[in-house]
Amino acid sequence: MTADRPVLDLRDVTKTYGDVGALRGVTLAVQDGEFVAVVGPSGSGKSTMLNIIGTLDRPTSGTVTIAGNDVGTMSDDALSALRAEHIGFVFQHFHLHAGATAAENVGDGLLYSGVPRRERHRRAVEALGRVGLGHRVDHRPNQLSGGEKQRVAIARAIVGEPTILLADEPTGALDTASGASILALLRELHDAGTTVLVITHDLALAASLPRQVRMRDGRVEQDSLAEDAGALAAAIAGSTR
Ligand code: ADP
Numbered sequence: 001m002t003a004d005r006p007v008l009d010l011r012d013v014t015k016t017y018g019d020v021g022a023l024r025g026v027t028l029a030v031q032d033g034e035f036v037a038v039v040g041p042s043g044s045g046k047s048t049m050l051n052i053i054g055t056l057d058r059p060t061s062g063t064v065t066i067a068g069n070d071v072g073t074m075s076d077d078a079l080s081a082l083r084a085e086h087i088g089f090v091f092q093h094f095h096l097h098a099g100a101t102a103a104e105n106v107g108d109g110l111l112y113s114g115v116p117r118r119e120r121h122r123r124a125v126e127a128l129g130r131v132g133l134g135h136r137v138d139h140r141p142n143q144l145s146g147g148e149k150q151r152v153a154i155a156r157a158i159v160g161e162p163t164i165l166l167a168d169e170p171t172g173a174l175d176t177a178s179g180a181s182i183l184a185l186l187r188e189l190h191d192a193g194t195t196v197l198v199i200t201h202d203l204a205l206a207a208s209l210p211r212q213v214r215m216r217d218g219r220v221e222q223d224s225l226a227e228d229a230g231a232l233a234a235a236i237a238g239s240t241r
Contacts, residue, residue, distance in 0.1 A: 010065075012027055014218075031195075037209040038200070053197065085163075087163075087164055088165045090166070102155075106152060106159050109156040158189060
């Protein structure tokens with residue numbers, strides 16, 4: 001991926017649910033290796049945008065290009081393959097299988113990549129090591145703390161070495177200390193080269209990231225890349241007081 005070619009490119013993207021315009025014309029380009037905070041009030045379209053970027057949902061109109069692929073022209077099977085290769089998704093409430101071990105949950109992240117079971121297990125254990133859970137591979141979710149569950153979910157998201165890691169309020173269900181350690185982990189993954197987009201209500205956290213995109217009423221209201229980055233970070237930090 002070259003620096004002048006965005007890893008992610010949204011042009012005039014809309015998404016309508018019945019008569020609700022969840023996205024009303026979003027244009028956003030993200031370069032390989034960026035770490036972007038997505039902020040904005042509840043209902044402003046943040047999750048809808050992340051789901052569309054993650055190819056979990058299709059736009060009503062507009063174009064979405066991921067790693068050079070125009071997803072609007074792709075079949076569901078081709079989209080699944082694209083998702084398996086390029087996208088890792090982390091949710092606020094972890095979405096782990098209660099009856100499966102940490103390693104099994106993480107190995108599921110490779111189900112659509114055609115990796116044989118034994119190799120899935122090996123890579124899952126390795127990914128759990130990367131998130132600091134090498135000692136928890138056989139634990140089930142109910143034997144793990146909230147922060148540990150989110151680490152398992154992150155290991156599942158990164159086990160396929162995605163180009164883009166999408167996180168929808170990953171610290172929203174955690175206490176402050178666990179949330180901080182999850183953020184530190186996202187920073188490590190970013191430092192290792194992963195492009196990260198994170199939705200957060202934590203404005204101090206958002207202000208600490210290199211780029212902030214603020215949504216309102218289904219549109220990008222402010223993008224620190226297009227503005228004085230320092231001023232927007234300061235404004236976002238200021239609104240926490
Ligand atoms: P945010 O993540 O910023 O809270 P969302 O993207 O979840 O915002 O929602 C944007 C708007 O779209 C809201 O008005 C929400 O009620 C609506 N919406 C989101 N998903 C659906 C859906 N599956 N069906 C109907 N309306 C939806």
